[in-house]
Amino acid sequence: MREPKTYARNYEIPEEELTYSGSVSCPGCGATLAMRYALKALGSNTITVIPACCWSIIAGPFPYSSLTVPIFHTAFETAGAVSSGISAALDVLGKKDITVMAWAGDGGTFDIGLQALSGAVERNEDFIYVCYDNEAYMNTGIQRSSATPWMAWTTTTPVEHPKEEPKKDIVAIMAAHRIPYAATATIAYPEDMIAKFRKAKGIRGSKFIHVLSPCPPGWKSEASDSIKLTRLAVQSKVFPLYEIEHGDKVTINVWPKDGGVPVKEYLRLQGRFRHLSEEAIAAIQAEVDRNWERLVVRAQRVMGNE
Amino acid sequence: MRKVVTGNYAVSWGAKLARAQVIAAYPITPQTSIIEKLASFCANGEMDARFIKVESEHSAMAACIGASAVGARAFTATSGQGLLLMHEVVHWAAGARLPIVMGVVNRAIAPGWSIWTEQNDTLSQRDTGWIQFYCETNQEVLDTTIQAFKIAEKVFLPAMIVLDAFVLSHTSEAVDIPEQAEVDAFLPPYRPPLKLDPEDPRAFGALVLPGEYMELRYKMQKAMEQALSVAEEVDREWGERFGRSWGLVEPYRLDDAELALVTSGTVTGTSREVVDALREEGVKIGLLKVRLFRPFPHQIIREMLAGVRKVAVIDRNISFGDSGVFAQEVRAALYHADKRPPVFDFVAGLGGRDIVPETIREIVDYTVTHDAPTEEFTWVGVKI
Amino acid sequence: MIEIRIHGRGGQGAVIASEVLADAVFQEGKYVQSFPAFGVERRGAPVTAFTRINDKPIRIRTQIYTPDHIMVLDPTLLEVVDVTAGLKDGAWILINSAKPPHTFTFPDRYRVATVDANAIAVKYHLGPRNAPIINTAILGAFARLTGIVSLETLCNAVRAAVPINPEGNVAAVKEAYEQVIGDGQ
């Protein structure tokens, strides 16, 4: 392997690959790329816990694995608890330098796994919980989850009656547990994401990272647009990149360029929002703006105090 | 050291002496004092273990699964509703071939709420791939807990130690608590060949296609079958070291018996009293205690009951739409015997209703006075 | 086999008393079994606990329906609980009370004794003044009445079982042992 050049764009990204090719993710899968970054950040001394989710399949069928690190596949709602057990066992066995990473979808995090997750982080178990959020039950064929955005199409929220409820604010829920570290990240910002995983690795206790991960079949988007979509999600403030330390200290990591782009830019690339009326788009814009302002106020309060 | 302790504390002592390394548990009556004791052992440094105070039984088992997968000796305890909540991951532990040991206090299932004893909770885990021991005394509880780790870790299947709610869990009696060094000599540290280890990174529990799934199940069944002889051998070794053996099943005054009671759990002790009394009255009666329910010791049971004219099974459980579960198993075991005695089944003591000597006499009287059962099973003591 | 039933209220330590008694008897080489009534305990609600004592292993695993003796940790229970249910003839009924035994009306086939365990517990600072813990004191009285266990063994068992103020409890056991008043004694 040649030495990477550093002149054009200085990606501070480790060269080592800890994921294998040949996984059965769909073309353009955001979750697959997210895992690649995550492991680059955490390194090979990592144990992953994967509950039922797309990654149960992506990680490879028996007797294969798409990761170079150990994987424990587990039941849908157990990532928090299994990770707790692994972390405790590593501690009692004196293996204190291994990072435990739970890797769950939005269904396994926002919905069925929330109890075990809440329990684990309330106990401040020493692990990183990652929710790769593709905003619906994609592995079962695109059913709504509590991470599905308002008005989005899924097979259980058809266009005649799209989802009526807003997306659950999972990071706020995690921050409310006062865990040492909760953050958002996404694949269009690999350096930010890797920095966050590294930061999380260096913190003892429960860390939560919420990774927006496009699903081309589920979002009805072009496979080639997966990076663009998450970039637009950040730039439109639909998915701000921020972190919350100890439930309180809010830092916005990526500020949208030139005040951001309209949410419409983000929505229009996704078939799941094709049925949206102009009024609905305006309502989404208003909600996004409100949320962003709230976040900015919290971040500024922190900055003001320092 | 002999000490008067409850059945629950016998479980706690067993887990302590077995040097369980990770305990994850959630309180539920009547299991709670097991984990309170373990929490205290961990807190005061008597145990070098991590106690994860999880938020549910489901997570308790899930955490044990994680811990065991890393290669730690994991233990939990639960009861009734808690076990049912756990059910999915109870299967998981076995399928993952993780030798977790769990104390289960038999508790009846709601609704209505019942905290009293009944076996439906553990029997509904019958097909999960767990080894199951049903215990009669506190000493047996302690000994079996330690034995269970050794058996489980030899065959890579998890094991449950089952004890009746209150009748055993909250009853104090003298228990011989072995020295740690003796237990250490009996039970070596857990060293699985495959575990979650970045030095040997593998994926565990991935999607298995139809081309391989059956073989993995075949292996589980083989391991279960192997568990029979392993359990026997481990119990024998225990006997050699500690002077007590429990057997997979235990015949009591069965040699020349014409009528055999088949019991499990605490009803066995009371039944022994009744058998003795009836023997004095000249009734040729004996008893077969089933200690190991999974794997089911078909062959031994067949042999032990072969010469008996009638069998009466006392089931503190019911499989709705069929009969008591132990009776089903005994009947199935006897089906391949040359001489098949009629098997009477008595469902008694559900929801903690006390099974007193009179109840057992009633069962015996019924069996004696009937040539063969007239129904699949007989309710005992139910107000009808 | 001797079967003993203890009546108390949740929080008074009836279950502990049954266990301490069992432990003490066990120390003297007997076989024992102790257990609470199988149910949910709530502070203040009536509770019962049991102890079985035998010279050979105890195999029976039922509740106790025909006790040989009973202890009543709170005389007000007499109003609400049929404490003599199934009680065998010649049994001791030991009541925590400052009153003398004859003030309690029981059939003649029973022997009645009282001890002012409350006063003793308060004296030795066992529990709060308004809810003294009298389970150890009552055992001292019971040992004296029945001779089931020696005072010394009982004191040792109390010492082993009580985490806080063990010597106060032992003193209470001894004082109750001395002060118990038995009907006909």
Add this chain to the structure above:
Amino acid sequence: MKKETEARVIVFTSEAEMPMMPASVASTLYNKTGSWRYMRPLYKNQTPPCNAACPAGEDIVMHLQLTAQGRYAEAWETLVRENPFPGVCGRVCPHPCESECNREYLGGAIAIHCQERFLADYAAAHHLSLPTTNVPQREEQIAVIGAGPAGLSCAYHLRRMGYQVTVFEAGEKPGGMMRLIPEYRLPKEVLEREIAAIIALGVEVKTGMRLGVDLALKDLQGYAAVFLAIGQSVSRRLDVPGEDAVGVLHGIDFLARVERGQKVDLGKKVAVIGGGNTAMDAARTARRLGADVTILYRRSRAEMPAIDEEVHETLDEGVKIEFLRAPVAVLTANGRVRGLRLTRIELGAPDASGRRRPVPVAGSEYELEFDTVIPALGQVADLTFLSAEVQTERGRIITDEKTATTRLPIFAGGDAATGFGTVTAAVGSGKRAALAIDSFLRGVERPFPDLAQNVQVAPRPHDPNVVRFEDLNTAYFEEIPRPPQDQRPAAQRVTTFQEVNLGYGEDVALAEARRCFSCGTCNECDNCLIFCPDVAVLRGPSDDEPFVFNYDYCKGCGICVSECPRRAILFAEEIKFNDQ
């Protein structure tokens, strides 16, 4: 299980071979997901608009990228591989490359000419020699007629190919029209240095040898090939009465006299007629000689062929420009210029050049007084010496796209053949001739694009598709303004012939090079590598092949294509490749 590199398919033939639990024993590399693909990404550089627009065929993007890495010497070598006159072109080229530059939309076009000049100056300051080629020397002698930019470029490239080249130059010194570019725009030192470097390669230059006078075409029969680069040396006339009066001095003659150091008496008021670079050069030179100068141009500002910056600088220096004016007569007194009669002009319908035709406004004539009139209307070639075998048409030598005349082995280039009057076009023309002569002599077929396009000695593999702004992924680019170039102040300039433009310093040049989008050219930004979900982009074996696709696993999602900031990856239907 250690990290695997090979694809293993696991086939269990008995349960005994399996682990007891579903534990992995191999990697997913067994699963060649490349078979899922119906679109295939391909690393294929596409054509940057600057490269496409450069008449000299420079690989602009490549030298900018090398500059951006601080690899100045390599950048200069890249430059001189195509053009031996970077110091000249960096100063005088009208830089059509910048007009096409996609950076225009995000802060202004890259100052490519400044970068070129920076590299040339860097090479001079560091005494870099033209890179040698390791080709065998060839026997063939080639004659080049004319030591202007076309001739010298041809000689340079032929020499680099190993040919023996003799250049015959009519003038006293080599350089041709480049010599007439005033000192303040192109210091002679720069020109001399670049010519000397060519000569130093072993090119023989014989000066004072005018074709048709000092030698004839038939004298050159010993040469394996002849390249005619005679240039356009005859000034166009005004064709008005009084044109032959004393005080009418044609632009190139004026500039030549100044260049030779001859004293020119201009008087006080000077009129320069024309709108091209020669007009600007003449006007600004006259200004420096102390005259009050007015440029008269018959069209409007928009139609002026002179380089924009040049016009600005001219105006800054106090030269007046009168638009829509044309002389109808040179007014004389005693055979000497005293002024001009001018007519106002209106613009009519577009003519053959695409520019609107100037139409005199009837009755609008008026007179202005001038001491000197300098017509600068461009030049034509003197083709009178050519034999009939070398055919001409409308004042130009006829050639095909291989610069071959109608009489082989005579080739022709430069403005006498092409009509394109810039140094850069001449350099490109000479290079094309060198390549054509080489393939002719070696009997090798080589494709040549039509004369409107450039040729390259060392073309990178690329797709002809020119990258436009909308093809770029602008998320990766910030808007950054183009840095201005330092100039001497106008007031100081008019008193001296010192160079006006001061060029970029290293810091500015480096920053400016980094501003380049590198359109269509991979600059190893790593986006494709980083954004591939399937680890199907690998680092390549060399700088020439910085990344490779692992087509065994690439699922054809196209993320690499859309996230390539600069469209250096093609996306093609897989079906095209299945037959291979």
